[in-house]
Amino acid sequence: MIFAGMFYIATLLLVVGLVYKIFDYSRTPAPLKIPTTPAPTTQKGVVYRMAKEVVLFESLFKSNKWIWVFGWLFHFGMLLVLVRHLRYFVTPVPEWLVFIQPFGKYASIMMVVGLGGLLARRFLVDRVRYISTPSDYLMLVLLLGIGLSGMMTTFVVHTDIVALKEFFMGLMFFDIQPVPEDPIILAHLTMVALLMLIFPISKLLHAPGLFFSPTRNQADNPREHRHVAAWAARLDRNN
């Protein structure tokens, strides 16, 4: 089964790649205190600041309302859509997941509108056009492809979701089942696997990166607490 193999490889690379990147970020020291101030003075405050960045995109909101609107619609639309997809991986489907299904269904519209807006900016705003690389466009096109093909299977041509669930449950328990032979769902699945493949080697690393950003995750308390990285502490001993 090509698709089964594809998903195993994609999952493996996604997990290994991300774990490696997160390990790499966490082992690289931040030798100096560089929070962008005003910054919280306590660790609790840092958690609150980070939560606002993750949930509300606070800095982006300060920066540019258009990017914020499109970016937020896309990310939170996608989050709901992803949560909705959990139903393919659990049996029986819990009550709350049943409840969320219609929200996830229409969130796909949020997601696609957001992506469309972000793509339009790449063409329409001269500054953004200047900085865009081919991969920037392709990434949005890929996500749009995933969103639109997914919407097709829900709103236009229904897929055999029972068979699809059997396929994924089979993958999880290493009992390979046939994938539904429907071109739209096959395209959808192929694009998702591709996205998983490139996640750890592309700018999609902004997701883990944010949590490791020293300007956002450091507390502003340098006068009260001495902060020294291991390689820098060695310098003290030569004094």
Added chain:
Amino acid sequence: MAAAEFDIPEIKETIEVPKIHEGVMAHVKSFPAPKPVQDFMGYPHELGEDWKERAIDKMGDLLGKYRSLKVFLDACVHCGACTDKCHYYLGTSDPKNMPVARQDLMRQVYRRYFTTAGKLFPKLVGAKDLTRETLDEWYSYYHQCSECRRCSVFCPYGIDTAEITMAGREILNHVGIGQKYSNEILGKVQKIGNNLGLPGPALEDTLQGLEEDIEMDTGVPVKLPIDVKGVEVLLVTPSADFFSEPHVESLIGYAKVFHAAGISWTLSSHASEAGNFGLFNGNYETMRKVAMRIRDAALELGVKRIVVGECGHAWRVAYSFWNTLTGIGYGADDPFSIELQKQLDHNYPQPQHICELTNDLINQGKIQVDPSANDDMVVTYHDSCNVARASRMGDMPGGQFIIPRDLIKKVVNNFHNMADDTIYESTFCCGGGGGLLTDDLMEVRVKGALPRVTALNTVVQEHGVNFMATICAICKAQFTKVLPKYGFDMSMVGGIHQLVSKAVKLDAPKQAD
């Protein structure tokens, strides 16, 4: 040598985001550092055969030492949020002065040599080989960034272009392309003790002259002591305060405050410089060496407190880095830190900003001020970038905005803020920070000042503002030079302690400490 001719931008009613004009600032090239300057710093002075390997090796070294660099080079999604945030882009319209494009100059190379995608599909992800042309672009555009961190406020991932500019300059240094201005100063401060290269005797003469001036002016024998052991406070201030106008007016202000409060204090000839240009190249070891002079002076003089004068980048290094670099601060139990900690007075933050000190003294009634002495002034306040976005004052976030304004309002009666999106954390750099305060970069400096000048012009028109206070030696020097090009009087810039100096009562009865 005179810099090339250029047009002074026109001040519009509001700060406008220009359309991009590719390459309009590509000609800018700060004077490179000659052999003796590079030799002293331990850098080569010309490209060797192996420059490419050296550059990539250095990049790898920095990527392993600085999480900021690694995360920032990976995380950018090219969203464009920062594209209209840099004063150099707003003032020049060169797209490579957009923070993301400035970062991309390095990110392209990073992707090519350090990432799978860039090794396999360079064109697709915008990865590029490191070439001689790349180095020239780095040299040009990493000296059109003042490391002011405005972009990092607005980036959804907190990417700070300053970190990338610093790394870029450090790599350039390691392949033999240093900047004359910054590296020369780093030589002077390490050989002589301050950025201006004033030897001890010259400094003593100057201080004596100032004492005479103050006494003639006020009739009060206000002292400016140097190298006095066993006093309470060591004041570390930018060396421009000793010689330049309007800086020296603030130095007089600090002296009057200490005098009025009855606090014993001293300057140090060994550490006669608060500024630390090591920051501009992001070289930890250099920054540490320069900062160590202050620790050494504090130990030598046996002071109980270390206070920092009006200097923006210095305050960043002092507030954010001194504890790390030299143990000036609290909260560590290693022998290196304890040696100094047991000498310092734990009732005060270490280091303390002169504005924190003066503001506290007024609040506690230990000195008196008369704001009507400044009634000829209508004052606004320019938040210096590194004070605003890389440090703090007082014990709450944002104290760096509140305390200087509090202090100004105590010593003047007429104060007006500039527009909200140009002050506090959104403040615009003066245009001369981060190692750009040199005549060979005058075009960058003048154009980069445009957003700040635009905001200033508005309060001048609307409120009759005639004085812009600021607490940074570079801001003062930059504005004094650049404001006249926009038709403003150079004397409308000065320090907060220049205002304090006029308002503080020297004959006020002192309360016991």
